[in-house]
Amino acid sequence: MPLTRTLLAAVLAASCAVADKTEAQTTPPQAAKNYTTPRQAELTQQFSNFLAIPNVAADPANLHKNAEFLVAQLQQHGAEAKLLTAPGLPAATPPVVWGEIKTPGAKRTIVFYAHYDGQPVTPSEWDTGQPFTPIIKQVDGEPRIYARGAGDDKAAIFAQLTALSALQDAHIPLQSNIRFIWEGEEEAGSAHLEQILMANRDLIHGDIWLVCDGPVDQTRRQNLIFGARGDAHLQITIYGPDHALHSGHYGNWAPNPAMMLAQLLAGMKDANGHVLIPHFYDGIVPLGPVEKKALAEAPVNDEMLRNEFVLGHTDGAGKHLLELLNEPSLNINGISSGQTGAHSTNSIPTTATANLDLRLVVGIDPKTQQQRVIDYIRSQGYFITEAPATREQRLAHPKVAYIQAEGGEPASRTPMDLPIAADVIHAIETARGKIILLPTFGGTVPLDAMERAAQTRTITVPIANHDDNQHAANENLRLQNLWDGTETMAALIAMP
Amino acid sequence: MPLTRTLLAAVLAASCAVADKTEAQTTPPQAAKNYTTPRQAELTQQFSNFLAIPNVAADPANLHKNAEFLVAQLQQHGAEAKLLTAPGLPAATPPVVWGEIKTPGAKRTIVFYAHYDGQPVTPSEWDTGQPFTPIIKQVDGEPRIYARGAGDDKAAIFAQLTALSALQDAHIPLQSNIRFIWEGEEEAGSAHLEQILMANRDLIHGDIWLVCDGPVDQTRRQNLIFGARGDAHLQITIYGPDHALHSGHYGNWAPNPAMMLAQLLAGMKDANGHVLIPHFYDGIVPLGPVEKKALAEAPVNDEMLRNEFVLGHTDGAGKHLLELLNEPSLNINGISSGQTGAHSTNSIPTTATANLDLRLVVGIDPKTQQQRVIDYIRSQGYFITEAPATREQRLAHPKVAYIQAEGGEPASRTPMDLPIAADVIHAIETARGKIILLPTFGGTVPLDAMERAAQTRTITVPIANHDDNQHAANENLRLQNLWDGTETMAALIAMP
Numbered sequence A, B: 001m002p003l004t005r006t007l008l009a010a011v012l013a014a015s016c017a018v019a020d021k022t023e024a025q026t027t028p029p030q031a032a033k034n035y036t037t038p039r040q041a042e043l044t045q046q047f048s049n050f051l052a053i054p055n056v057a058a059d060p061a062n063l064h065k066n067a068e069f070l071v072a073q074l075q076q077h078g079a080e081a082k083l084l085t086a087p088g089l090p091a092a093t094p095p096v097v098w099g100e101i102k103t104p105g106a107k108r109t110i111v112f113y114a115h116y117d118g119q120p121v122t123p124s125e126w127d128t129g130q131p132f133t134p135i136i137k138q139v140d141g142e143p144r145i146y147a148r149g150a151g152d153d154k155a156a157i158f159a160q161l162t163a164l165s166a167l168q169d170a171h172i173p174l175q176s177n178i179r180f181i182w183e184g185e186e187e188a189g190s191a192h193l194e195q196i197l198m199a200n201r202d203l204i205h206g207d208i209w210l211v212c213d214g215p216v217d218q219t220r221r222q223n224l225i226f227g228a229r230g231d232a233h234l235q236i237t238i239y240g241p242d243h244a245l246h247s248g249h250y251g252n253w254a255p256n257p258a259m260m261l262a263q264l265l266a267g268m269k270d271a272n273g274h275v276l277i278p279h280f281y282d283g284i285v286p287l288g289p290v291e292k293k294a295l296a297e298a299p300v301n302d303e304m305l306r307n308e309f310v311l312g313h314t315d316g317a318g319k320h321l322l323e324l325l326n327e328p329s330l331n332i333n334g335i336s337s338g339q340t341g342a343h344s345t346n347s348i349p350t351t352a353t354a355n356l357d358l359r360l361v362v363g364i365d366p367k368t369q370q371q372r373v374i375d376y377i378r379s380q381g382y383f384i385t386e387a388p389a390t391r392e393q394r395l396a397h398p399k400v401a402y403i404q405a406e407g408g409e410p411a412s413r414t415p416m417d418l419p420i421a422a423d424v425i426h427a428i429e430t431a432r433g434k435i436i437l438l439p440t441f442g443g444t445v446p447l448d449a450m451e452r453a454a455q456t457r458t459i460t461v462p463i464a465n466h467d468d469n470q471h472a473a474n475e476n477l478r479l480q481n482l483w484d485g486t487e488t489m490a491a492l493i494a495m496p
Helices: A005-022 A028-051 A060-076 A154-169 A193-198 A257-266 A289-297 A302-309 A366-379 A391-396 A419-432 A447-454 A479-493 B005-022 B028-051 B060-076 B154-169 B193-198 B257-266 B289-297 B302-308 B366-379 B391-396 B419-432 B447-454 B479-493
Strands: A080-084 A096-101 A108-115 A135-139 A142-146 A176-183 A208-211 A223-225 A230-239 A329-338 A351-360 A383-385 A400-409 A436-438 A458-460 A476-478 B080-084 B096-101 B108-115 B135-139 B142-146 B176-183 B208-211 B223-225 B230-239 B329-338 B351-360 B383-385 B400-409 B436-438 B458-460 B476-478
Touching: A028 A142, A028 A154, A028 A419, A028 A479, A060 A080, A060 A096, A060 A154, A060 A176, A096 A193, A108 A154, A108 A479, A135 A476, A142 A479, A154 A479, A193 A447, A208 A419, A208 A447, A223 A419, A223 A458, A230 A257, A230 A366, A257 A329, A257 A351, A257 B257, A257 B329, A289 A436, A329 B257, A351 A366, A351 A400, A366 A383, A366 A400, A383 A391, A419 A479, A447 A458, A476 A479, B028 B142, B028 B154, B028 B419, B028 B479, B060 B080, B060 B096, B060 B154, B060 B176, B096 B193, B108 B154, B108 B479, B135 B476, B142 B479, B154 B479, B193 B447, B208 B419, B208 B447, B223 B419, B223 B458, B230 B257, B230 B366, B257 B329, B257 B351, B289 B436, B351 B366, B351 B400, B366 B383, B366 B400, B383 B391, B419 B479, B447 B458, B476 B479
Parallel strands: A108 A176, A108 A208, A208 A458, A223 A436, A383 A400, B108 B176, B108 B208, B208 B458, B223 B436, B383 B400
Antiparallel strands: A080 A096, A096 A176, A135 A142, A142 A476, A230 A351, A230 A400, A329 A351, A329 B329, B080 B096, B096 B176, B135 B142, B142 B476, B230 B351, B230 B400, B329 B351
16 A cells, blocks of 8 residues: 555654664665665566566657656655646657655755656567566676666666665655656657756756766766766768769769768868867866866776777777766767668769767857867868758759758756765765766766756766666666665665 | 571571662661661560569579570570570579571671679669569650660660561671670679680680670760770778767767778778779770770760769869779778668767779789778778687777678770771661770670680670669660660671
8 A cells, every 4th residue: 555645754753763762773775775685586576567668769658657657656655746747748748757755854855867768679689579578687697687778767766766665664764855857758868858847847946956877887886977968969961973873884983972971071080089170179168176186086997898898999099988078079870871781782872971979068069069060061162051952052062961960968067066965975975885976977968958947956876887788789787786776875865 | 486597597598689689778777777666666565575574683583584585585586595504503593595696608706795684673762663564654755664674784685686587577698607695694793604604615706795785875876895894892891899889978988980981981082082092003004096096086975974963073183984984993882880860879880881892994903903902901000800800809909890802803905906896886887877986884794704715805885875774773774775776786797
């Protein structure tokens, strides 16, 4: 039978009295460990049931099912809970799951953000062929659970729910108001998150938003990240002949769009991966002394990762990965022109396309960075069009590029020396020992939108293993990360 | 009822006597025109029936059906005919169709080469969805027939058969022995042609091989080509991380194979398409004065083609297309890495692949040219492997390229001033007026293999329209090219 919010308050008040006498030694992380250790099989099964509800953007009905499941879970864990949406959104828009536990005389309000949706799946690429039939496999002698969303990001949600159970079980009282904001569109670019948040501003504010997403350090040590790179995209299409030409009859006369694209892209970076596009690094807001110190103290895992990813070299002219994540980047997500391999034909392709991913840091906004790349392409002699090029445009200009610039997400960075940051660091260190502090996450989370809407700052608290194949086939969670993560969440929920 | 070879000889002898008295004015091309003009509908239907027999490498049963159909056709046209093969070939190997008409007191033997197989098809790319259900469409007020093989190369075969009918109908005697060699593996690289020819050497020799393939000039004037570029291929695979990485978490640290490939390819050519690979142009056997004169007299269609193909510029630093076809070329047939367009994801791809097409001229053999490109890749810091790279190789070398070098076809060029060349030119000019003489075809035909096996030289006699979409969807033949081609074939078969 689900606890009501009122009943929970009563239980917590009672437990508070008991705890003072008999359980004064039990810290929130210990309570989490005491709760999960004897129940790992049962909890793993419950997590598996959650993972079995498909959570991809192409399947909005099941996304809704996830959301309704989570509302029920929150209510069963003693929270007030409901679905948030905004006026005028498409009917299929996955709602935000909202939950709240009010604490009488609370010192603060902490908001826990996570997302219940996952990246798209291509079942044939999965070992099992079934991304939503979770299975357990041993990797390096440790159990992992395989399913879409296992690491990114249902683990965080399940750890928060389990932490609530553990705290209740150990009768540990809370000192903060707790809010949960669980999004359903993160992997689809959080297209409506800000709109939904703005429509529910009185429900979402907190002294801090804890963004529970992403992986812990590659050494498996807990990290805490104070910002995220932003992101912007460009799709570039270069034109060759208007139909594929025989590469014997017309080769070395008809321009080859694949070669034109190669030459255009090649000029964007030097041999060390440094971007050569003018002004690309202009405007970066430098790290402060606290952030620089934290970065200097963070472990350097480059050699371990180089071996794990089978890389013969790395970009960055000797800079470490963690340093490089504080710089903007330019990455080719894909290139295509004509056919390769067995399907290759002796022809000159009609077009060549590249998709570029531009990661941003504080001080460089999406449109500015996109424009710098567009200006560079123009400086290479290209006529730029924002719609597919017409015959007239193609005939009139030696080189034509059709560029689609998608709206991006700005970077965000919370100062490490805020008082609330000290509370968060202290709480987590009671659970996980000395933690790693990083100024910037390499990936992108819509922190900026959250901060604008909730009028607060964000700190990212990851719990997944770094080798969880997020955004790929065979996504998984190392179960130890779930138990560790539950301790971390318990420490934060019951922060003194 | 089919004519037997003996009967044909009798008919030809009789017609010879008649012709001397009553049809002395009828030239072979006139005879062809007189024959086809009143029968265009009927002949088009017959050609359509031929095109309806699928002729792709993936369907050997139907290739055999084509071959058997052609043997029957040759026999019906009074020729001796059979299928040629060689010991030890795979059972599914498409045979060579061989035919012969012996002429008592023949001045020479002329061999007509063509091929009955076509390029692979992707039905969904065709307007009709059915590459082997021929249809007639009007283009610029003229009828064309659409089907795989229409232009490349069943048109030549059908024109030869129709020319035989026309000559018989007009009782025009032959002065040469005529042989037909119709291949079934040209579009699959003529893998067994030389072997089959060598196994049947007594059946294939001639004073000249007329290779009836390819398109006439873009002005629709008849051309005659004295050689063909050779061809060699390279497939290059560059390695990134061993599984796709999140481009936010690892972008600008993990090397991107698409960027590495772009930089490698970009260095192979300058902005005018001139190849920068060392020694790429070394060893070219220059054109002689007759060939240079012919080239200077050939029409320059560049501006027309530039407009037709919708090209804003052309490579070659101002050289004309026909000049450039006498140089070796490097063309990218395709590049691929990661995904583009709607399927693009924020990841660093694991590999990047390019397929290169190297066209060759006399003096540069396939292996030499492949090696020059491989040497260049090595000079750019790449470790080269001829098998998929191992984990150890990828870790040990900053840059690794897996290169597959497929066996190629050398270039070939027949001197324009051979006596037999003069006879061929004269015969065709009785049909088509002043013709265009070109030293080299841009595309590749296995001329070198034919010349080695048959101990002869080759001259290429195209009849198809240049805009026939050969090697692509919606392949077609402008029917006027079929009627003109029949005149050309009649002139050659009945060469005085």
